[in-house]
Amino acid sequence: MTRIIKDTKERLQGLEQTVHGGNIWEIADENTVRKGLVIDFSSNINPIGPPERVYEAVRENLWKIRFYPQRDSKNLRTKIAERHVGLTYKNVIVGNGSCELIHLFTQAFVESNTLTLIPIPTFSEYYYATCKVGGNVREVESRGDLTFDVEKIIGNIRENSIIFLCNPNNPTGTLLDRKSITEIVEYASRRESLVFVDEGFIDFTEDPDRTTLSCNVSKYWNLFVLRSLTKSHGLAGLRIGYGIASEEIIEVMHKLKVPWNVNCLAQAAAEAAIDDDEFLDRARKIILNERIWMINRLRSIPKLRVYDSEANFILIDMRPSRLTGREVSNRAMENGLIIRNCSSFRGLDEYHIRVAVRNREENTRLIRFFENLLGYA
Numbered sequence: 001m002t003r004i005i006k007d008t009k010e011r012l013q014g015l016e017q018t019v020h021g022g023n024i025w026e027i028a029d030e031n032t033v034r035k036g037l038v039i040d041f042s043s044n045i046n047p048i049g050p051p052e053r054v055y056e057a058v059r060e061n062l063w064k065i066r067f068y069p070q071r072d073s074k075n076l077r078t079k080i081a082e083r084h085v086g087l088t089y090k091n092v093i094v095g096n097g098s099c100e101l102i103h104l105f106t107q108a109f110v111e112s113n114t115l116t117l118i119p120i121p122t123f124s125e126y127y128y129a130t131c132k133v134g135g136n137v138r139e140v141e142s143r144g145d146l147t148f149d150v151e152k153i154i155g156n157i158r159e160n161s162i163i164f165l166c167n168p169n170n171p172t173g174t175l176l177d178r179k180s181i182t183e184i185v186e187y188a189s190r191r192e193s194l195v196f197v198d199e200g201f202i203d204f205t206e207d208p209d210r211t212t213l214s215c216n217v218s219k220y221w222n223l224f225v226l227r228s229l230t231k232s233h234g235l236a237g238l239r240i241g242y243g244i245a246s247e248e249i250i251e252v253m254h255k256l257k258v259p260w261n262v263n264c265l266a267q268a269a270a271e272a273a274i275d276d277d278e279f280l281d282r283a284r285k286i287i288l289n290e291r292i293w294m295i296n297r298l299r300s301i302p303k304l305r306v307y308d309s310e311a312n313f314i315l316i317d318m319r320p321s322r323l324t325g326r327e328v329s330n331r332a333m334e335n336g337l338i339i340r341n342c343s344s345f346r347g348l349d350e351y352h353i354r355v356a357v358r359n360r361e362e363n364t365r366l367i368r369f370f371e372n373l374l375g376y377a
């Protein structure tokens with residue numbers, strides 16, 4: 001092996017790629033997926049999406065595929081900015097999925113040994129993206145009920161640090177109120193630190209307008225808010241997410257972003273989807289209703305410890321049943337259901353699983369599976 005490859009491999013040793021849900025193409029063949037013969041409860045995507053106007057936009061914009069797309073998605077950024085009071089396109093960055101923006105953010109602001117606070121358990125990409133660029137991760141343990149410990153987070157903030165907050169949090173479904181996050185942002189601002197708030201699932205909470213930090217972006221120089229149309233509008237295959245922040249933060253990130261990172265069909269789809277408030281309201285109502293129904297039904301099955309959730313997914317501790325997450329997800333797969341085994345989440349053990357909230361017919365199949373699995377059918 002040449003030295004350059006050998007050295008790079010050594011440098012990256014210990015950097016484990018993250019595990020995610022939604023590996024549908026590894027689990028099933030195209031025909032099975034297309035016919036809906038497997039149901040994916042492992043990725044938390046809008047169960048009614050994408051909206052019809054997205055399909056229309058993709059069809060209408062197919063002619064563009066022989067041209068480069070807008071290099072920095074300016075039209076889409078303008079449209080997004082118009083939805084937020086006091087912002088212009090210079091406060092917005094668009095990514096090939098929101099995941100790209102997590103990596104771009106750490107690439108931009110995490111230097112070797114920058115202290116990065118990550119309350120756990122949470123989405124694993126923050127950890128990976130930080131380690132990749134040599135940052136120094138300090139994980140902040142949650143309380144016993146898995147809610148974030150705001151005082152502990154604030155107590156760990158130092159000069160020039162970075163704080164990642166997932167709200168609502170994946171995989172726990174817990175939600176911090178705006179006041180708590182604002183406290184963190186204000187304290188961080190005094191310590192010259194940046195706060196990254198991932199609101200990828202906020203559209204599925206009961207009252208997003210009351211909780212979102214997006215309205216505070218023009219007030220706080222150190223706040224970055226992330227959104228994902230992948231989740232909210234069911235565009236997982238097209239990939240689209242965006243971030244809003246002060247012009248300074250966005251400018252730095254644009255400097256490092258690869259050109260044409262979002263293709264023309266994804267830009268067109270997002271431009272069509274972003275205004276469809278009726279679609280989001282409808283999805284939110286279905287999810288709220290189904291989540292309550294699922295939690296009640298799951299709690300009626302003994303040997304499942306079901307956590308509260310404010311999001312479109314539910315965390316379950318299987319320990320009372322003595323079945324591990326791996327065993328449960330394997331058994332689910334035999335029944336055409338994909339469930340997220342959460343043993344890879346830092347801060348959770350091998351008994352945790354996560355299930356997405358989907359439509360009633362699909363959710364009923366999931367409940368039946370658990371009833372049969374645990375002998376309470």
Ligand SMILES: Cc1ncc(COP(=O)(O)O)c(C=O)c1O
Pocket residue numbers: 020096097098099100123166170198200227228229230231236239240241
């Ligand atoms: C909390 C959170 N943030 C970001 C992402 C990345 O989503 P995407 O890149 O599809 O927008 C995910 C995906 O699961 C997630 O759970």
